Amino acid sequence: MSEELTAERRSAIVRDSLGVGIATGTYGVSFGAVSVASGLDVAQTCVLSLLMFTGASQFALAGVLAGGGSPWSGAATALLLGTRNTLYGLRMAPLLAWRGWRRVGGAHLLIDESTAMAVTRESTPAARVGFLTTGWTIFLLWNAMTLVGAVAGEAIGDPRTYGLDAAVGAAFLALLWPRLTTTRNRLVAVLAAAVALGAVPFTAAGVPVLIAAGVALLVGVLRRDRPEVSP
Amino acid sequence: MSLWVAVVGAGIGCYLLKLAGLSVPPRVLRQPVVARVADLIPVALLSALVAVQVVADSDQRLVLDARAAALGAAVVMLLLRAPFLVVVFGSALVAALLRLL
Numbered sequence: 001m002s003e004e005l006t007a008e009r010r011s012a013i014v015r016d017s018l019g020v021g022i023a024t025g026t027y028g029v030s031f032g033a034v035s036v037a038s039g040l041d042v043a044q045t046c047v048l049s050l051l052m053f054t055g056a057s058q059f060a061l062a063g064v065l066a067g068g069g070s071p072w073s074g075a076a077t078a079l080l081l082g083t084r085n086t087l088y089g090l091r092m093a094p095l096l097a098w099r100g101w102r103r104v105g106g107a108h109l110l111i112d113e114s115t116a117m118a119v120t121r122e123s124t125p126a127a128r129v130g131f132l133t134t135g136w137t138i139f140l141l142w143n144a145m146t147l148v149g150a151v152a153g154e155a156i157g158d159p160r161t162y163g164l165d166a167a168v169g170a171a172f173l174a175l176l177w178p179r180l181t182t183t184r185n186r187l188v189a190v191l192a193a194a195v196a197l198g199a200v201p202f203t204a205a206g207v208p209v210l211i212a213a214g215v216a217l218l219v220g221v222l223r224r225d226r227p228e229v230s231p
Numbered sequence: 232m233s234l235w236v237a238v239v240g241a242g243i244g245c246y247l248l249k250l251a252g253l254s255v256p257p258r259v260l261r262q263p264v265v266a267r268v269a270d271l272i273p274v275a276l277l278s279a280l281v282a283v284q285v286v287a288d289s290d291q292r293l294v295l296d297a298r299a300a301a302l303g304a305a306v307v308m309l310l311l312r313a314p315f316l317v318v319v320f321g322s323a324l325v326a327a328l329l330r331l332l
Contacts, residue, residue, distance in 0.1 A: 051242030071237030089252015163326030212279030220268030
């Protein structure tokens with residue numbers, strides 16, 4: 001997996017990766033706006049984008065806080081969502097073939113989009129170009145746009161006037177949407193929503209979402225059916 | 232203060248989860264149960280977040296208001312394959328307009 005990459009092939013991968021990177025990085029503005037609407041300040045919002053740098057987890061932390069949840073249940077939800085990056089890492093490790101400091105640095109860029117733009121590549125050099133171009137483009141834009149959204153969000157006052165509280169649910173739905181392709185995933189989504197809503201009146205804010213994660217655990221352990229991606 | 236600890240702690244934790252994935256031997260994932268659960272966790276969490284975000288209020292009661300209408304608008308936009316930013320800010324606009332009425 002170490003053949004040379006032609007200049008033509010390289011620029012094709014860079015072009016595709018830039019496209020995905022720019023489209024994704026731009027919506028850092030929505031995270032910035034939603035985050036300050038949830039009660040985080042501009043500095044905390046920017047630290048989340050710099051340090052956590054994985055959109056769904058960041059939205060989750062903000063969303064739990066917005067619903068009145070404790071910082072701890074917000075952090076736990078963010079970490080649970082972050083486990084999918086571990087899964088991506090397992091898939092990407094042999095393809096990227098990084099060791100030592102390169103792995104330590106590259107790990108920060110391991111997110112949905114950088115994985116998607118690298119996982120299907122034919123060789124290690126091609127995968128690295130896709131991964132790094134997508135990852136860096138999103139990292140730079142995502143952080144810049146987070147700052148823009150947070151400062152603008154802070155300036156406009158009560159977020160409810162602009163419907164920004166409603167935008168959080170839409171953001172989660174848009175993140176969930178591409179995963180609803182199989183019957184099993186749809187079933188889990190409906191069950192998890194029902195379990196979470198059932199728990200709302202009896203638990204502290206933020207806890208219902210964590211309880212709903214149990215649905216994934218139960219279905220994953222109990223349903224030993226044929227694999228979803230059968231040939 | 233605890234908010235800062237949660238922000239920094241969860242941020243570092245999320246980074247370590249990424250690094251663990253790149254460092255763990257791939258045979259762990261070949262356990263079918265681990266693979267299935269790992270695949271389903273984002274689905275369950277995101278769906279629960281949508282539900283709670285849209286119909287729970289700050290007193291932990293279930294209510295249907297402008298947020299539910301905005302989510303309906305988001306579904307329509309997603310069915311029409313609208314880009315992420317359009318879905319997010321479009322649904323905010325729907326909620327804002329409904330509250331003006």
